[in-house]
Amino acid sequence: AIRYHKWEVKYEYKSLDCYQKLAITINGQTPGPTIVAEKDDTVVVELKNSLLTENVAIHWHGIHQKGTPWFDGTAGVTQCPIVPGDTFVYKFVVDRPGTYMYHAHYGLQRTNGLYGMIQVSLPPGVSEPYTYDHEESILLVDWYHQSTYEQATGLNSLNFVWVGEPQSLLIQGKGMFNCSTLAAGLCNATNPECSPYVMTVVPGKTYRLRIGSLTSLSALSFEIEGHNLTVVEADGSNVEPFVVKNLFIYSGETYSVLIKADQAPTRNYWIVSTVVGRNRTTPNGLGILNYSPNNPSTSPPTVPPVGPAWNDVEPRLAQSQSIKARKDYITRPPKKSDRTIILLNTQNNISGYIRWSVSNVSYTLPNTPYLIAVKDKLHHVFNQGHPPNDYDSQHYDIFSPPENPSATTSNKIYKLRFNSVVDIILQNANTLSKNTSETHPWHLHGHNFWVMGYGKGKFDIHEDPKKYNLVDPILKNTVSVQPYGWTALRFRADNPGVWFFHCHIDYHMFLGMAVVFEEGIEKLGTLPTSIMGCGKAKVSDRT
Numbered sequence: 001a002i003r004y005h006k007w008e009v010k011y012e013y014k015s016l017d018c019y020q021k022l023a024i025t026i027n028g029q030t031p032g033p034t035i036v037a038e039k040d041d042t043v044v045v046e047l048k049n050s051l052l053t054e055n056v057a058i059h060w061h062g063i064h065q066k067g068t069p070w071f072d073g074t075a076g077v078t079q080c081p082i083v084p085g086d087t088f089v090y091k092f093v094v095d096r097p098g099t100y101m102y103h104a105h106y107g108l109q110r111t112n113g114l115y116g117m118i119q120v121s122l123p124p125g126v127s128e129p130y131t132y133d134h135e136e137s138i139l140l141v142d143w144y145h146q147s148t149y150e151q152a153t154g155l156n157s158l159n160f161v162w163v164g165e166p167q168s169l170l171i172q173g174k175g176m177f178n179c180s181t182l183a184a185g186l187c188n189a190t191n192p193e194c195s196p197y198v199m200t201v202v203p204g205k206t207y208r209l210r211i212g213s214l215t216s217l218s219a220l221s222f223e224i225e226g227h228n229l230t231v232v233e234a235d236g237s238n239v240e241p242f243v244v245k246n247l248f249i250y251s252g253e254t255y256s257v258l259i260k261a262d263q264a265p266t267r268n269y270w271i272v273s274t275v276v277g278r279n280r281t282t283p284n285g286l287g288i289l290n291y292s293p294n295n296p297s298t299s300p301p302t303v304p305p306v307g308p309a310w311n312d313v314e315p316r317l318a319q320s321q322s323i324k325a326r327k328d329y330i331t332r333p334p335k336k337s338d339r340t341i342i343l344l345n346t347q348n349n350i351s352g353y354i355r356w357s358v359s360n361v362s363y364t365l366p367n368t369p370y371l372i373a374v375k376d377k378l379h380h381v382f383n384q385g386h387p388p389n390d391y392d393s394q395h396y397d398i399f400s401p402p403e404n405p406s407a408t409t410s411n412k413i414y415k416l417r418f419n420s421v422v423d424i425i426l427q428n429a430n431t432l433s434k435n436t437s438e439t440h441p442w443h444l445h446g447h448n449f450w451v452m453g454y455g456k457g458k459f460d461i462h463e464d465p466k467k468y469n470l471v472d473p474i475l476k477n478t479v480s481v482q483p484y485g486w487t488a489l490r491f492r493a494d495n496p497g498v499w500f501f502h503c504h505i506d507y508h509m510f511l512g513m514a515v516v517f518e519e520g521i522e523k524l525g526t527l528p529t530s531i532m533g534c535g536k537a538k539v540s541d542r543t
């Protein structure tokens with residue numbers, strides 16, 4: 001079937017956490033409408049850019065775009081951005097069931113609220129390997145009061161100004177900033193827009209909660225007071241079920257958890273999101289699990305759970321390692337790879353600017369999208385050299401701030417042999433500040449990868465691969481790399497196109513923490529002209 005959506009994207013004043021600021025809405029909403037489809041449906045989104053003075057592009061996060069790489073929605077990589085007043089039509093097939101998301105992929109635009117969820121269900125007659133009575137999607141984000149223009153300017157200045165921690169955490173677009181800390185005016189605690197998120201349940205029933213995170217910065221813990229969460233899906237893959245009290249979720253990840261309304265039905269319970277991985281100054285996001293027929297707006301009688309310690313990496317690593325493919329749904333990875341690329345994650349000072357970089361190269365996007373430049377052999381629009389396959393891993397001290405006299409910015413891309421098996425080692429290291437290493441969620445466009453293993457310290461190319469999980473690794477599109485640790489991934493370069501691979505923290509991506517892969521471009525037919533119109537990709541220049 002065709003799932004047709006007509007969207008108008010515009011700025012509107014919203015008070016999502018009681019503080020009024022301009023947010024980007026789709027048909028008046030943020031989060032935007034949930035796209036509901038069945039496996040193999042075609043989703044068509046006719047998007048009108050009514051942002052007046054800002055371009056837009058939308059990425060369909062987790063959708064592989066087999067045969068339609070031009071609709072991946074990544075400005076500068078797969079398309080020219082959609083200019084104000086223009087309408088662009090995205091059209092793609094959702095070929096795998098699961099929980100996915102969509103969001104802006106232009107500058108720091110995602111941070112303004114341009115996002116939503118995608119639910120792909122199985123066709124009638126086919127069922128999931130677990131049962132539930134109802135399902136619900138919720139999107140978790142962090143929320144800043146400063147505009148993205150101020151943020152981008154601060155990050156991109158010689159006098160680097162960091163954005164700091166978010167002011168609020170939103171659960172499905174709802175939060176509560178403590179207005180008493182601000183002068184009266186823009187913040188209004190009685191604004192009905194900032195009432196907490198409520199999920200109503202019927203005692204005894206089981207719910208599938210599809211949870212996605214599109215935070216700009218924060219890693220989160222999610223919990224429902226007094227209730228177990230049984231994890232059954234991660235990034236669209238069935239997970240061998242395991243039970244947690246709190247679910248750690250990184251920006252770019254999705255999970256399905258089952259919850260049973262099996263607690264005392266006479267009261268409501270707190271739904272809580274908490275910042276982890278960074279020294280927490282943001283108040284927890286709070287929602288209400290409402291046991292019908294109690295009043296949905298009655299606060300639970302208890303003090304909300306405070307969440308886990310922000311700096312305890314162990315339970316987070318343990319959860320990542322618990323995520324295995326579900327029995328009977330295992331796709332085994334190839335036993336060996338054809339190529340290994342080691343990507344060092346650091347900050348660098350490049351000509352006085354603070355940047356994030358990958359193997360000492362900080363990414364910059366050319367103004368002609370790669371897909372067009374590669375397909376149409378516009379060799380002059382980006383550097384045709386090869387980015388590094390490794391960093392100086394023999395000598396590099398991952399536990400000290402980088403010296404990196406040779407750090408540079410570049411727009412070179414990795415050319416992968418079509419259908420080859422590629423291993424990626426994400427090696428985390430120290431930032432520019434002593435004794436600091438951050439958590440980075442890496443997201444790959446156009447593919448799932450097998451998560452082969454996690455480790456602490458420096459990856460050992462001789463020993464560590466022997467410990468890879470070749471038996472039941474999960475297939476995901478986003479994975480975390482813990483401070484001073486490494487994560488190993490494997491994927492097959494079998495999807496013709498040009499694909500972004502980047503830290504899903506918006507500010508880190510903006511500061512260069514990304515690479516681009518190209519594979520099998522010669523297999524693609526003619527590119528649609530709707531993706532052209534910028535840089536050297538102007539149709540008129542080429543006929």
Ligand SMILES: O=C1O[C@H]([C@@H](O)CO)C(O)=C1O
Pocket residue numbers: 162347431432433438507508
């Ligand atoms: O990108 C970042 O910059 C700051 C800090 O490293 C420099 O102020 C921070 O915490 C980040 O995650």
